[in-house]
Amino acid sequence: MEEVFGPEGLIAQAHPEYEYRPGQIEMARAVMRAFEEKRHLIVEAGTGTGKTLAYLVPAVAAALGGRGRVIVSTGTKNLQEQLMEKDIPFLQSILPKKFTATYMKGRNNYLCLNRLGRAQASPVLEGLEEVDYFEEVVDWSTESERGDRAELSNLPESLSFWRHIDARSESCLGQKCPDFDPCFITRMRNRAQESDIVVVNHHLFFADLSLRNSMYSRRSASHRGHCFGVLRLAGFELSDRRPRAGSWNDHYRRGGR
């Protein structure tokens, strides 16, 4: 940790205005120890401690050190975006070992190719002005890598037909879907499976954990090896708010054991 956070460390070399903060390195060491000892950790640290890097650096070290993929779960979209657009690219530029990261949003942020195809055959538009928007979405669907609604930044926030073509789970045909392979959700999951760090929100994290746990309990013993492998992903949650009774603030979790 000294090599990264120390006064002459990698961050200081990249940021001339970097200020060495003992609290930050103390937190980073505590997080690293928690990863090594496979135990929970709750951290409360004030504004200006540099908490994000203090958990991200050990998380990357743990993932690259063979401890499994690390899930970083946050409470707000702003923090997810800050992680993906600022903090993670910064670490990717300064850390000597390369690592990969994927951002998983809720399903209704992504386009469903199957529903889009069906919407082209049956009207879902509420006004003539939406015709151009719909055509723009159709064009974008053939070029987009991620199918993320946020890429359509020039379209209005409230596209009334989006709810008819998004990838929400209740409309998903799963593996029976003829568009399963090119599906943006399938591709996002494949990317996540290959990434060292996966950034999600709490809702997605716990919904997924709950689903996996119920699947796990229903599987026969012969299937448990596979589920066990999935459940061994590490979870890590952080919020800037003070912890409330019954909620986790800074939380490290390793499941499947």
Ligand code: SF4
């Ligand atoms: S697998 Fe589900 S989300 Fe993906 S294209 Fe098919 S129906 Fe849509």
